[in-house]
Amino acid sequence: MKKVFSYLLVAVVLLFGSYASNAADGKIKAAFLLVGPHNDGGWSQSHNDGRLYLQKHVPYVETAYSETVPEGAPCEKIIRDYIHKGYNVIFGTSFGFMDSMYNVAKDYPNVIFEHCSGYKTRKNMGTYFGRMYQADYLSGLVAGMMTKSNYIGFVAPFPIPEVIREINSFTIGAREVNPKVEVHVIWTNSWFNPVKERSAANTFIANKADIIASGCDSPASIEGAKKAGVYAIGYDRDNHDKFPKTILTSRIWHWGVFYTKAIEEIKNKTWKPTPYWGGLKDGIISLGKFGNTVPKKVKDYVLKRQQEIIDGKFKVFAGPIYDNKGKLRVKKGDELSDQDKLSMQWFVKGVVGTVPNK
Amino acid sequence: MLYFEKKENISNKSKLIISLVSLLIGIFFGGIAIAVVGINPFAVYKSLFTNAFGSWYSFSETLVAATPLLLITSGLILVFRMSVWNIGAYGQYIMGAIFSSYFAIFMPPDLSKPLMLSLMFFGGLLGGALWALIPAVLKVFWEVNEVISTLLLNYIALYVLKFLMYGSWRNPTSYGFPLSKPFPESAQLPIIFQHTRVSLGFVFALLAVIAVWFVISKTKFGYEIKVIGNNPTTAKYAGISVGKNIITAMMISGALAGLAGMVQVSGIIHFLQIKLNANYGYTSIIVAWVSYLNPFLSFMSSILFGGLESGGYSIQISMRVSYGIVGLIESIALFSIVGAQIFLNYRLRWKK
Numbered sequence: 220m221k222k223v224f225s226y227l228l229v230a231v232v233l234l235f236g237s238y239a240s241n242a243a244d245g246k247i248k249a250a251f252l253l254v255g256p257h258n259d260g261g262w263s264q265s266h267n268d269g270r271l272y273l274q275k276h277v278p279y280v281e282t283a284y285s286e287t288v289p290e291g292a293p294c295e296k297i298i299r300d301y302i303h304k305g306y307n308v309i310f311g312t313s314f315g316f317m318d319s320m321y322n323v324a325k326d327y328p329n330v331i332f333e334h335c336s337g338y339k340t341r342k343n344m345g346t347y348f349g350r351m352y353q354a355d356y357l358s359g360l361v362a363g364m365m366t367k368s369n370y371i372g373f374v375a376p377f378p379i380p381e382v383i384r385e386i387n388s389f390t391i392g393a394r395e396v397n398p399k400v401e402v403h404v405i406w407t408n409s410w411f412n413p414v415k416e417r418s419a420a421n422t423f424i425a426n427k428a429d430i431i432a433s434g435c436d437s438p439a440s441i442e443g444a445k446k447a448g449v450y451a452i453g454y455d456r457d458n459h460d461k462f463p464k465t466i467l468t469s470r471i472w473h474w475g476v477f478y479t480k481a482i483e484e485i486k487n488k489t490w491k492p493t494p495y496w497g498g499l500k501d502g503i504i505s506l507g508k509f510g511n512t513v514p515k516k517v518k519d520y521v522l523k524r525q526q527e528i529i530d531g532k533f534k535v536f537a538g539p540i541y542d543n544k545g546k547l548r549v550k551k552g553d554e555l556s557d558q559d560k561l562s563m564q565w566f567v568k569g570v571v572g573t574v575p576n577k
Numbered sequence: 578m579l580y581f582e583k584k585e586n587i588s589n590k591s592k593l594i595i596s597l598v599s600l601l602i603g604i605f606f607g608g609i610a611i612a613v614v615g616i617n618p619f620a621v622y623k624s625l626f627t628n629a630f631g632s633w634y635s636f637s638e639t640l641v642a643a644t645p646l647l648l649i650t651s652g653l654i655l656v657f658r659m660s661v662w663n664i665g666a667y668g669q670y671i672m673g674a675i676f677s678s679y680f681a682i683f684m685p686p687d688l689s690k691p692l693m694l695s696l697m698f699f700g701g702l703l704g705g706a707l708w709a710l711i712p713a714v715l716k717v718f719w720e721v722n723e724v725i726s727t728l729l730l731n732y733i734a735l736y737v738l739k740f741l742m743y744g745s746w747r748n749p750t751s752y753g754f755p756l757s758k759p760f761p762e763s764a765q766l767p768i769i770f771q772h773t774r775v776s777l778g779f780v781f782a783l784l785a786v787i788a789v790w791f792v793i794s795k796t797k798f799g800y801e802i803k804v805i806g807n808n809p810t811t812a813k814y815a816g817i818s819v820g821k822n823i824i825t826a827m828m829i830s831g832a833l834a835g836l837a838g839m840v841q842v843s844g845i846i847h848f849l850q851i852k853l854n855a856n857y858g859y860t861s862i863i864v865a866w867v868s869y870l871n872p873f874l875s876f877m878s879s880i881l882f883g884g885l886e887s888g889g890y891s892i893q894i895s896m897r898v899s900y901g902i903v904g905l906i907e908s909i910a911l912f913s914i915v916g917a918q919i920f921l922n923y924r925l926r927w928k929k
Contacts (some may be wrong), residue, residue, distance in 0.1 A: 283894065285893055285894060289852060290852065291846060291850055291852045292841070292846050292852075292854060293854075293890060294847050295774075295845075295891055296638060296641075296774075296887065297890055297893075297894070298640075299634075299638075299774075300628075300890065300891050300894055303632075303634045303635075304894065304895070314754070315754065318756075318847075318848065322847070326772070377754065379754070458613065536813065574580075
């Protein structure tokens with residue numbers, strides 16, 4: 220009986236034992252790995268919006284996605300599955316996918332990998348991200364002018380440079396217009412955890428915060444703000460229409476801009492594994508609709524600054540910048556280099572919180 | 578009135594038939610559940626099968642998932658046969674991963690590959706064995722129920738892992754993510770089939786199955802295990818040292834679970850992290866049961882459950898269903914397999 224079974228097994232293997240073909244028939248097949256649900260209302264949905272935008276605007280591409288992809292071994296398995304099903308472009312949209320993508324990229328030199336927010340590259344693996352700090356800064360201006368308690372809460376996922384940069388540029392904006400503002404930070408240590416995000420928001424509100432900002436993937440903190448009748452700064456997607464009285468403005472991703480660019484380059488064989496870092500000018504990020512309660516005076520100030528950033532006349536991280544322990548980090552007349560922005564591990568003055576020690 | 582009558586002899590043939598029939602019943606009810614969600618169950622099963630066994634690549638991924646199941650199950654068969662219920666493979670697996678990762682993280686990376694891998698190999702065995710020694714000693718000397726102690730030690734192992742990953746073992750350049758340094762090339766198990774992820778760990782697993790079969794059928798230790806399993810009091814009167822046997826078997830069982838942890842970090846993940854798929858420790862309990870504690874049947878069950886896991890990830894892609902569907906099929910199949918065991922020992926009778 221045992222023998223029969225093992226023969227059967229071998230027969231089955233031989234019967235179906237054909238390798239999935241890797242060649243795409245002129246079509247580019249792109250797979251997207253999402254860290255949360257595709258309809259999380261935030262980060263992952265913004266990437267899925269980008270995928271749909273790509274699908275709509277580029278005829279020769281076929282796309283698919285996997286959601287709630289666990290970081291680590293299962294992620295690697297899912298990437299390999301896609302490649303064996305003939306996908307030849309992999310977009311990984313979370314920092315934690317980096318090592319899995321890096322591993323698989325070595326084994327499949329003909330497949331192109333694009334990793335969002337990481338720093339490891341290969342001949343066939345590039346990285347992409349956006350200068351969200353420009354929009355963070357602009358939303359900080361709005362928050363600084365709108366707060367009355369001068370206590371702003373920032374719900375933050377992980378103490379990685381991306382998030383620290385977000386909090387810093389937001390704080391720089393808020394304190395430019397209101398030097399009394401303090402931005403308080405709570406780490407959730409998770410990208411997508413609506414329960415924790417909501418409870419962090421509630422903690423801030425209990426401490427007299429009147430504006431809640433978030434760098435996490437779900438709009439849970441905005442719902443917390445709405446319930447308590449305080450303001451919130453949106454993130455990832457424009458949720459203004461859902462919370463017209465709560466959201467002052469939002470920082471929004473337009474990933475479709477990058478996805479169409481990358482796919483066109485791949486089609487034209489001009490793709491290179493460059494670290495892409497577009498800003499307001501490129502349209503990969505923008506500020507969302509202003510809330511109903513934001514006065515014209517505030518809007519005008521913010522829009523003027525926005526134009527200055529687009530024209531290259533204003534730099535968010537221009538000196539002098541002190542960190543929250545009083546040390547001078549950027550001298551007057553200097554600007555923080557891109558390298559330093561990408562590896563930021565300190566808070567600017569005005570942030571109440573610590574970057575956890577390594 | 579319907580009643581159950583105890584069977585006297587149970588042949589291997591009826592074992593196989595009953596488990597196959599119950600598996601089919603499970604698949605049938607699983608299919609109904611899938612249909613209720615609004616998906617064609619035939620398409621899902623077909624896709625699940627081809628994604629688990631349909632090509633060399635899918636079959637290799639099935640082997641990858643089957644490897645830790647095989648290793649852990651082999652050990653569990655030993656202790657379960659003596660009616661000692663080790664529920665702690667989850668924790669022993671984690672401890673094996675931690676002990677072996679120690680060498681990969683802190684030894685000089687230019688250590689020769691055979692030396693590094695041997696250190697990690699024995700580290701894995703030792704980590705799992707020590708973690709299993711605790712409940713074994715508690716049971717033998719103080720009669721602490723091993724179901725409770727092994728289960729609780731699982732949580733402790735997980736917290737030890739978290740403590741290390743958020744503390745001193747975290748990679749300074751991982752930006753706060755709880756990941757260790759990537760393992761150097763010398764600490765990675767060699768791949769035995771090109772272009773797959775099947776590592777030398779699969780060979781370890783095969784050897785473990787054969788070794789356990791040999792131990793239980795050809796050695797004095799195996800015989801004593803059987804006697805203790807049937808009746809510990811008889812065993813004691815027959816001059817068998819029950820305590821010594823329990824401790825030995827528990828340590829072997831723990832060591833094999835620890836080795837599975839080592840194979841996972843060294844062969845697949847290549848760094849230490851909190852998510853180590855330690856759930857294999859629980860799945861293996863089920864694998865051991867459905868194979869009637871027989872090493873060779875456990876080989877087939879491991880492949881089957883490995884296929885269910887690896888195919889499950891893939892049907893997300895090809896069928897656009899959530900991974901939860903796989904959990905649903907798996908649990909319904911298990912429920913019917915375990916439920917059908919009653920027909921193994923009893924037959925249904927009708928009395929007026």
